[in-house]
Amino acid sequence: MIIDRIRLTAAAKVQLSTLKRRYGLEHNNTICRYALCMSLATPGELIQEELSFLGGLEIDWKTFTTGNEDFYINLVKAWSENNAQHVDDESIKRYITLHVHRGLSFLSGRSERLEFMLE
Template sequence: MQSIDIIRLSEKQKQQLIILKRKTGIENWNVLCRWALCMSLADPTVPPKEDIPSDSNVEMTWKTFSGEFSELYLTLLKEAYRKFAKTDGDTELSTFVKIHLNRGINLYSKSL
């Protein structure tokens, strides 16, 4: 299975996270992104495929994104990806993460 090296965010996601940082008081992008990813993975539906640009200056390594629970996040992602790949084998793991992160950031932004 593929690996995830770098998480890059779109400008829209960056702007949403800036607002979330202000509303929650949470200063770190990676913490907000982890929560957003979990919110999306908790939804049993598959997020819509869309072309999400990596056009902001916000990026983080997988290690920074996942922190001390790297193995846990990777296991959750791989299990969700395995189920997803049965219906769509053309999507790479990095794209799968990107669409889940996008949906999660949108959900998180709307929840506050």
């Protein structure tokens, strides 16, 4: 599977900026990785929405995964299989994008300090 970049919407870009400021983090990829994992661990239906990337940003896949590409792909594949979702390359790319966006929404709605990330 080849993923070159993770694309984020303008709303996700604003959420990242807020989260970076709130928690004192420097890198978008760190927050997005946590958002992906948080969403994957959260039960419930993943809404299949059409996203507009106009005014958003892109993160290089290798930067996003810090060299652990197979690990993140396998996490999403496992989620797909556990949730009876279609598993092919395009679907996995789409699920990653949707999970990152859902996870950013979850994180943006929290008011706790950073310690909740360590639980």
